[in-house]
Amino acid sequence: MKRGANKKRVNYYVRIFQHNRLLLLINILFAIIISAGQAVIALLLKNIIDITVSGDMNRFTKALIFNLVYMAAFALFCYLGSLLSRILIRNVIRNLRNSIFTGILRRNYQDFYTVNSADYISVLTNDIKTVEENYIHPLSGIIESILSFLFTFVLLIVISPIITIFLFVSLILMVLIPGLIGQKLQVKQEILSGGYSTFTSKIKDIFSGFEVIRSFHLFRYTKKQFDAENDTLATKKYKADRLFVLNETVSQFLAVFSQILTIFIAAYLVIKGDITMGTLIAITQLAGSFVMPLVNVMQNFPKLQSVAPILKRMEQFDDYADQSFQGNVEPKFNQSIKMKDLSFAYKEEQTVLEHINLEFMRGKKYAIVGESGCGKTTLVKLLMGYYSGFEGDIIYDDISIKDCEVGKISKLASIIHQNVYMFDRSIKDNICLFNEYSEEELEKALKNSGVDKFLPAMQQKLDTMVGENGANLSGGQRQRIAIARALIKGAPLLILDEGTAALDQQTSHDIERKLLNNKELTLITITHKLNEELLNKYDQIIYMDNGKVIECGNYSELYAAQKGFYQFCSA
Numbered sequence: 001m002k003r004g005a006n007k008k009r010v011n012y013y014v015r016i017f018q019h020n021r022l023l024l025l026i027n028i029l030f031a032i033i034i035s036a037g038q039a040v041i042a043l044l045l046k047n048i049i050d051i052t053v054s055g056d057m058n059r060f061t062k063a064l065i066f067n068l069v070y071m072a073a074f075a076l077f078c079y080l081g082s083l084l085s086r087i088l089i090r091n092v093i094r095n096l097r098n099s100i101f102t103g104i105l106r107r108n109y110q111d112f113y114t115v116n117s118a119d120y121i122s123v124l125t126n127d128i129k130t131v132e133e134n135y136i137h138p139l140s141g142i143i144e145s146i147l148s149f150l151f152t153f154v155l156l157i158v159i160s161p162i163i164t165i166f167l168f169v170s171l172i173l174m175v176l177i178p179g180l181i182g183q184k185l186q187v188k189q190e191i192l193s194g195g196y197s198t199f200t201s202k203i204k205d206i207f208s209g210f211e212v213i214r215s216f217h218l219f220r221y222t223k224k225q226f227d228a229e230n231d232t233l234a235t236k237k238y239k240a241d242r243l244f245v246l247n248e249t250v251s252q253f254l255a256v257f258s259q260i261l262t263i264f265i266a267a268y269l270v271i272k273g274d275i276t277m278g279t280l281i282a283i284t285q286l287a288g289s290f291v292m293p294l295v296n297v298m299q300n301f302p303k304l305q306s307v308a309p310i311l312k313r314m315e316q317f318d319d320y321a322d323q324s325f326q327g328n329v330e331p332k333f334n335q336s337i338k339m340k341d342l343s344f345a346y347k348e349e350q351t352v353l354e355h356i357n358l359e360f361m362r363g364k365k366y367a368i369v370g371e372s373g374c375g376k377t378t379l380v381k382l383l384m385g386y387y388s389g390f391e392g393d394i395i396y397d398d399i400s401i402k403d404c405e406v407g408k409i410s411k412l413a414s415i416i417h418q419n420v421y422m423f424d425r426s427i428k429d430n431i432c433l434f435n436e437y438s439e440e441e442l443e444k445a446l447k448n449s450g451v452d453k454f455l456p457a458m459q460q461k462l463d464t465m466v467g468e469n470g471a472n473l474s475g476g477q478r479q480r481i482a483i484a485r486a487l488i489k490g491a492p493l494l495i496l497d498e499g500t501a502a503l504d505q506q507t508s509h510d511i512e513r514k515l516l517n518n519k520e521l522t523l524i525t526i527t528h529k530l531n532e533e534l535l536n537k538y539d540q541i542i543y544m545d546n547g548k549v550i551e552c553g554n555y556s557e558l559y560a561a562q563k564g565f566y567q568f569c570s571a
């Protein structure tokens with residue numbers, strides 16, 4: 001859970017390569033061989049021209065054969081080098097996606113919902129793509145270019161120190177300009193990354209509301225909304241691209257300009273008789289591979305700078321450390337769970353629960369009732385350890401939740417909400433959740449949840465696929481699967497938060513009755529269905545109003561008292 005907290009802080013630019021260090025080294029080795037091979041081509045050209053000028057056919061034939069063999073070997077190394085760099089990119093991107101995804105999954109409930117899920121999707125898709133295009137590709141280009149520059153520099157110094165000095169001066173100009181542009185690009189890239197997130201979030205919203213859009217004929221409104229978002233995103237992208245273009249054009253112009261000037265200087269030296277024609281050709285070739293690598297570096301360096309905010313965002317997801325509960329004692333529920341003077345607010349000054357004192361005894365049945373928004377769901381979420389910022393205490397047997405390893409509460413309790421999440425798998429997979437259970441356990445869960453009632457009508461029975469988020473099932477069928485899922489898990493505490501609201505009266509009644517008769521099970525039901533027969537079976541009804549527990553007792557006690565609960569039922 002606390003993985004990121006103790007990890008040695010290595011810059012994220014470097015850290016994304018940490019599982020592929022050997023492959024990175026091999027890639028660099030190949031880049032060295034290829035760059036040296038490239039520089040040697042200038043010498044080969046010099047040789048060919050000088051032989052041509054001398055008219056020696058014998059040397060010409062030997063040079064031809066040597067050059068053909070050299071080129072074939074060079075092509076092979078280039079191919080292997082490119083292939084290895086693709087393998088490196090594949091591995092790095094896969095690992096990066098993996099560790100960000102794992103970081104997101106590690107989030108606690110509260111932290112997970114502070115970020116829009118579209119942001120998670122965006123970081124795993126758009127941002128990863130940007131990192132590949134604007135960091136990993138350019139980085140490999142930069143490494144190749146620097147090597148190529150170094151080899152060329154050595155050769156040029158040997159051939160003509162004067163020309164080398166001239167080329168150096170023109171290069172200084174090329175270094176200055178992109179450095180200025182890089183800063184601006186960083187800002188634009190951050191805006192663009194935010195733009196991708198917003199765009200993904202809007203699209204997600206639109207598709208989630210597909211049913212409403214269709215039934216209320218909101219096509220024009222939706223299209224208008226989409227067009228506006230599409231336009232904004234395209235404009236943000238264009239603004240970043242505009243700077244890239246400026247950077248590339250300036251660098252390229254300077255490169256070509258200095259190359260031409262070099263040729264003129266070399267030609268002057270040939271006319272003077274200081275160098276041969278072959279040397280001129282070699283200088284021309286080397287000037288290209290002296291300037292172009294630096295142009296490449298200058299073009300790519302701002303890209304590297306521009307991904308800084310994206311990498312920072314990724315690092316935050318990757319390095320996530322749960323700061324809420326720090327305890328490590330395994331929670332137990334053999335006797336009771338107590339809430340002691342519990343108060344909670346989602347936002348400061350907006351108290352949702354106030355001074356709650358309750359005790360849930362193992363094996364007993366509790367119904368929580370009260371008006372919508374009075375804090376019922378919040379109360380059970382606190383019980384489950386979803387939020388840590390409360391006052392007072394929640395005590396599992398004798399251990400405060402603050403000392404517990406909160407992730408393990410899920411072994412003790414299952415919660416079923418009105419909206420049930422379904423994996424796009426079979427009914428059986430959705431019940432067993434990829435665990436092995438005996439036939440007997442499965443049968444029992446199917447029966448007690450009421451899944452057995454609708455299963456015969458399903459074509460593939462338990463193997464029927466439920467569709468995306470259970471789209472092939474009714475709301476009631478989904479809830480019954482959720483109940484079966486919770487029952488088969490065998491946790492001692494089951495919380496139904498309107499967990500049977502989508503079921504018809506009779507089915508919901510049957511299931512609740514079965515759960516109430518299960519002596520082993522501790523049941524907490526949040527309900528708006530005030531059925532006298534069922535409420536009578538609960539050991540305790542907790543009536544809440546405006547964040548407070550107003551009354552507690554069994555049905556006859558509360559009814560006889562004719563206070564809040566009585567009035568609530570009568571209303």
Ligand SMILES: Nc1ncnc2c1ncn2[C@@H]1O[C@H](COP(=O)(O)OP(=O)(O)OP(=O)(O)O)[C@@H](O)[C@H]1O
Pocket residue numbers: 346347352370371372373374375376377378379
């Ligand atoms: N994640 C949240 N962030 C901020 N406020 C919230 C959040 N969840 C709930 N609230 C607020 O807390 C209050 C209690 O909500 P809660 O869901 O606990 O009520 P409830 O009694 O379960 O309501 P219902 O019967 O309608 O489900 C409400 O005012 C609600 O707006």
